[in-house]
Amino acid sequence: MNLTKTYTNSDDKITHVEMTLSHIEDEVTTSVSDIFELREPLDSITEIEAIMGVGIWWAQIGALQKALETKLSLASHTEATV
Numbered sequence: 001m002n003l004t005k006t007y008t009n010s011d012d013k014i015t016h017v018e019m020t021l022s023h024i025e026d027e028v029t030t031s032v033s034d035i036f037e038l039r040e041p042l043d044s045i046t047e048i049e050a051i052m053g054v055g056i057w058w059a060q061i062g063a064l065q066k067a068l069e070t071k072l073s074l075a076s077h078t079e080a081t082v
Contacts, residue, residue: 001061003047004033013041017050019061021068030075032067034060 005018020033042049 001051003045003050006045007035009041011041013043014038014045015041017045019050019064021064023068023072025072028075030068030072032064032071034064034067036060 002020002022003017004020006014007016007018009015016035016037018033018035020031022029022031024030036050038045038050
């Protein structure tokens with residue numbers, strides 16, 4: 001999971017982060033992303049802090065992982081039928 005983008009409020013504090021999951025197979029990269037709200041606004045954030053900051057949303061992270069699996073499955077099915 002990678003920190004892709006941050007969103008700030010009117011006080012220039014980071015309130016939300018966009019996290020991306022990617023998978024590379026046969027030189028094809030498949031990615032999915034979602035936006036997570038932080039527990040509290042921060043001045044700055046690292047990737048590890050972002051992952052820890054959204055850690056309480058395991059169901060949402062699990063859904064993101066499932067979306068990547070589905071996208072990979074669809075991509076391989078489409079590739080096989082073309």
